[in-house]
Amino acid sequence: MKNKSLISINDFSKEEYFKILDLAEEFQKNPNQKLLENHVVASLFFEPSTRTRLSFETAVQRLGGRVIGFSEASSTSVSKGESLKDTILTVSRYADLIIMRHPIEGSARHASVVSDKPIINAGDGSNQHPTQCLLDLYSIRKTQGTLENLNLFLVGDLKYGRTVHSLLQAMAQFNPVFNFVSPPSLRMPQEYKDHLDELGIKYYEHDQLDENINHADIIYVTRVQKERFSDPMDYEKVKNAYILKNKMLENTKPNLKILHPLPRVNEINTDVDTNEKAYYFDQAENGVYTRMAIMALMLGIK
Amino acid sequence: MKSELTVKAIENGTVIDHIQAENLYKIISIIGIENIDTEVFIGNNLDSKKYGKKAIIKIADKFPSMDDVNKIALIDPNAVINIIKDYKVVDKQQVELPNTIKKFVKCINPKCITNHDDVETDFKVVKKDGKIGLKCYYCEKVTGQNNIEVIK
Ligand SMILES: [Zn+2]
Numbered sequence: 001m002k003n004k005s006l007i008s009i010n011d012f013s014k015e016e017y018f019k020i021l022d023l024a025e026e027f028q029k030n031p032n033q034k035l036l037e038n039h040v041v042a043s044l045f046f047e048p049s050t051r052t053r054l055s056f057e058t059a060v061q062r063l064g065g066r067v068i069g070f071s072e073a074s075s076t077s078v079s080k081g082e083s084l085k086d087t088i089l090t091v092s093r094y095a096d097l098i099i100m101r102h103p104i105e106g107s108a109r110h111a112s113v114v115s116d117k118p119i120i121n122a123g124d125g126s127n128q129h130p131t132q133c134l135l136d137l138y139s140i141r142k143t144q145g146t147l148e149n150l151n152l153f154l155v156g157d158l159k160y161g162r163t164v165h166s167l168l169q170a171m172a173q174f175n176p177v178f179n180f181v182s183p184p185s186l187r188m189p190q191e192y193k194d195h196l197d198e199l200g201i202k203y204y205e206h207d208q209l210d211e212n213i214n215h216a217d218i219i220y221v222t223r224v225q226k227e228r229f230s231d232p233m234d235y236e237k238v239k240n241a242y243i244l245k246n247k248m249l250e251n252t253k254p255n256l257k258i259l260h261p262l263p264r265v266n267e268i269n270t271d272v273d274t275n276e277k278a279y280y281f282d283q284a285e286n287g288v289y290t291r292m293a294i295m296a297l298m299l300g301i302k
Numbered sequence: 303m304k305s306e307l308t309v310k311a312i313e314n315g316t317v318i319d320h321i322q323a324e325n326l327y328k329i330i331s332i333i334g335i336e337n338i339d340t341e342v343f344i345g346n347n348l349d350s351k352k353y354g355k356k357a358i359i360k361i362a363d364k365f366p367s368m369d370d371v372n373k374i375a376l377i378d379p380n381a382v383i384n385i386i387k388d389y390k391v392v393d394k395q396q397v398e399l400p401n402t403i404k405k406f407v408k409c410i411n412p413k414c415i416t417n418h419d420d421v422e423t424d425f426k427v428v429k430k431d432g433k434i435g436l437k438c439y440y441c442e443k444v445t446g447q448n449n450i451e452v453i454k
Contacts, residue, residue, distance in 0.1 A: 106415035106440025125413050127441050
């Protein structure tokens, strides 16, 4: 994996996923290792994403590395009209590794073509956010002991949700059963269902969040955003239909865990937070270990 | 042979034959026939045993580049390109879809980097249910056969 960029979840093989997850587990046991002491990591956030940026920067700091960069483009030469290519060519002379988030789709791939230093895509528009997917895999494996043969419920905005699309592609390699719960206007796109059909993987679609979840091993909740509805009335109709509440979890499986990429608005009621099946804050913490593992492998120090 | 007689023969140049009639105007636009300054003959709705109606384009004194062949294959994979010298066919090639298509097709995704920065498009040719799609190397979106738009 040394010097390889991580742009799309499809760039890595199943074996490479496992290598990352195994190392992340090591870092979780011993989170402060000065492996990046002589390294400078660039963190280029062309659009703000505080949560992702803090997670990455924590990962660098825990490994003893130093961070340069910016948290939004307005204060940089980019706002003076510099091309992405020039920014990347310059920063690749300074840093050993570049983490970038950019609103334009395919920007990270373009950066990986022009840069001779590895690039980590921390989100390129609605296209890819592979480290999120890897930390989701880590959280699933850690709580279930395996990635194989699980029953996964994906809830919320399944049409535009980049996170659920990547998770579907990655988990499809492990013989799961998928249950898609969403408003009819935000269903899983046909291309992803076709992909599952080709692989012979079972999936079911539901309009309601109901007792079907009693079969779930993982419930992955995402936010239904108001701006996805052309008619505000449609949003009003569905906005409270997909809220997970503590009392709905009464008869769920003991091994069930509830995941959410965060930030949450109201789609998981706060009364779920103290339930031991709530796992979203652990999931956020796992993101740090997963990103530490990815960086250590890409820099060839593990 | 009938169609050959319908459209004037050329001494040297290229004959693009066996075009499905419905694809003719797309091919005319994709290879930029309006910019060709030598003689061009176009025949449409000619009888064909294979397709019912076919079209033919004859271009004098010009020979297709690899790019041109790729463009034609993208629109009509059944077309045949004949190279003519001294009124004789010296080379006959069935166009073939390449695995990748670079530069000349626009990515359908308005948010794609290739539509924002000075980045050449680069697609992988994918086939599904007999239809061709172009999967963008950058944004990973698929541009369907019906949405192919040429960059000039
Ligand atoms: Zn694209």
